[in-house]
Amino acid sequence: MGNGESFELVLTAAQADEAWGYERLYRSLSPSIHGYLRIQGAADPEDLTSEVFLGAFRRIGSFAGDEAQFRSWVFTIAHRRLSDERRARGCRPAISDAQLPERAAGDVEEEALRRLSAERVRTLCAGLAPDQADVLLLRLISGLTLEAIAEVLDKSPGAVKALQRRGLCALRKVFEREGVPL
Amino acid sequence: MTPFAEEVRFAVSGPPPAPTPALASVLAGGFSNPTEKGDLLVTAGSNVHGPAPQAAGLPNWKEETEMPITGFFTAALAKLAGAGTAAKAALAGVTAVTTMAMAGGAAGVLPGPAQTLVASAVNAATPFEFPGAGDVTGTVGQAVGSVPAQLPVPVAVPDVPAASANAGAKAGSTSASASASTAAPASTPPAMLPSLPGVPGVPGLPQVTVPPAVSNLVNGMPACVKDLIPAGGATPDPTRLAAQIPGCITQVLGTASLPPEVARCVSAILGTIGGVSGMSTAGVPSVGSLNVSSCVPMDTSKCVSAMTSLLATTPGISGGGVPNIGNLPGLTNLTGCVPMNVTACLTSLTSAATTGTTGTTPKLDLSACMPTGLPTSGLPGTGSLPGLGTVSGLSGGGLPGLSGALPFFGR
Numbered sequence: 001m002g003n004g005e006s007f008e009l010v011l012t013a014a015q016a017d018e019a020w021g022y023e024r025l026y027r028s029l030s031p032s033i034h035g036y037l038r039i040q041g042a043a044d045p046e047d048l049t050s051e052v053f054l055g056a057f058r059r060i061g062s063f064a065g066d067e068a069q070f071r072s073w074v075f076t077i078a079h080r081r082l083s084d085e086r087r088a089r090g091c092r093p094a095i096s097d098a099q100l101p102e103r104a105a106g107d108v109e110e111e112a113l114r115r116l117s118a119e120r121v122r123t124l125c126a127g128l129a130p131d132q133a134d135v136l137l138l139r140l141i142s143g144l145t146l147e148a149i150a151e152v153l154d155k156s157p158g159a160v161k162a163l164q165r166r167g168l169c170a171l172r173k174v175f176e177r178e179g180v181p182l
Numbered sequence: 183m184t185p186f187a188e189e190v191r192f193a194v195s196g197p198p199p200a201p202t203p204a205l206a207s208v209l210a211g212g213f214s215n216p217t218e219k220g221d222l223l224v225t226a227g228s229n230v231h232g233p234a235p236q237a238a239g240l241p242n243w244k245e246e247t248e249m250p251i252t253g254f255f256t257a258a259l260a261k262l263a264g265a266g267t268a269a270k271a272a273l274a275g276v277t278a279v280t281t282m283a284m285a286g287g288a289a290g291v292l293p294g295p296a297q298t299l300v301a302s303a304v305n306a307a308t309p310f311e312f313p314g315a316g317d318v319t320g321t322v323g324q325a326v327g328s329v330p331a332q333l334p335v336p337v338a339v340p341d342v343p344a345a346s347a348n349a350g351a352k353a354g355s356t357s358a359s360a361s362a363s364t365a366a367p368a369s370t371p372p373a374m375l376p377s378l379p380g381v382p383g384v385p386g387l388p389q390v391t392v393p394p395a396v397s398n399l400v401n402g403m404p405a406c407v408k409d410l411i412p413a414g415g416a417t418p419d420p421t422r423l424a425a426q427i428p429g430c431i432t433q434v435l436g437t438a439s440l441p442p443e444v445a446r447c448v449s450a451i452l453g454t455i456g457g458v459s460g461m462s463t464a465g466v467p468s469v470g471s472l473n474v475s476s477c478v479p480m481d482t483s484k485c486v487s488a489m490t491s492l493l494a495t496t497p498g499i500s501g502g503g504v505p506n507i508g509n510l511p512g513l514t515n516l517t518g519c520v521p522m523n524v525t526a527c528l529t530s531l532t533s534a535a536t537t538g539t540t541g542t543t544p545k546l547d548l549s550a551c552m553p554t555g556l557p558t559s560g561l562p563g564t565g566s567l568p569g570l571g572t573v574s575g576l577s578g579g580g581l582p583g584l585s586g587a588l589p590f591f592g593r
Contacts, residue, residue: 019208039190039193
């Protein structure tokens, strides 16, 4: 948490329905949640991010744990929401990021680069198995441990470790093929 | 993997995304103090103008029949099925006496002496102000328009002792009751309650005293009312009660020579009670047809509102199981219909019946069943009815013949 505020203080405030507690948690976690959802190809990552935090805030009274556990908890919600959206999208046409209207941003150039990066990452992940992409993205974006990722994905730590290894091998082959120095 | 990791971290960097209005509301004021109501932006565009009309129109719902007043009383009395026979008999007696006295008396249409009797008794017992015999003409003129010059049936009315100094004060505005008070001695010793029948095998019941107002009220009723409790120590038989009540109603109405409107009101109320006990209900009107305007003691709007509310919240009465009295909601609100604290009365009677089944001394406190405002000193109280635990049929589980006599309990 920024501004020298301890996570416990912020969590207690949010559990007491204090708006500033919600705001600190959202400011701290929403960029990575939003990025994860965007790279994973959510139809409307901004709306889905808001839904994730609304769901988390509604149930925050039942949460107990430290900051890492809270991060893992929110990513679990995000991943399940994403899975729900993917299932629902099976019956509907997908909307790509390019079709969404551009939203105003503070730095247009940086936002454009960010979109290009996201598109590049998405292309790279397209060559991976979905589970491998999930593990690698969660590892890099959320900073969760393998055990925490295992909980998010509802898999065993061993399986997550294997998925990570196979995903990295697949990426290495791609980079070697493109001549990108590793 | 460094290029990939850097690519990913750059892609997810940046400021927090703009929250949706719903989340923005929470971020601004929390859940308990949202800054806006709902999230209208998620409403589907196709629903903006409301749901599309159905081609087939609304379904043809079966028209609901109005629940007759018998249903209300049946539901209420079905709750009492778990209570003992003695409790039912006591409640039926109190209800009958109270209803008859209040309905006819307050309407100001009873024959002169009877009106005086009822007025003095009720004025002594309740905070209501009732017209005496001297005020009958005006009251009847407003209520029914005409009064028979001669009473068709001579009425034998016992002497009316003064109820109390308090009663005289309350009845001061009614000339007849005031004169009745002045004609009688200033203070009258408490009258004796009609002796209760002895029960074989149990000690004799002690004599208890009741205030003059109550004694007069009971004595003023035809003997059939008192005969509802059988003499000779027998347990009140519901079947016999069902046979007695119709005749008693007829007798009371005939004695009082009530105008048709009031008679219809009284018979409706008493017929309902009787109908629950197995009487014919053919002539019992429903709520809609009941001329409650003739039932002056009722706070009509409050009573009907209470009944409606009660019916809406009363659990379904199944034939298989009768819920506990404690589950009957809203009985307190029936004070608009019955001039007594119904809940306290039921609780007292149920408690006495329940205690009786355990073999311990029942705590029968009839003071709770008296009209509101009645002085309770001298009424039979705690422990004054020893040995009732051995009375057969007092158990709520065993009510011989009651199920056959209560045809509407399964409704």
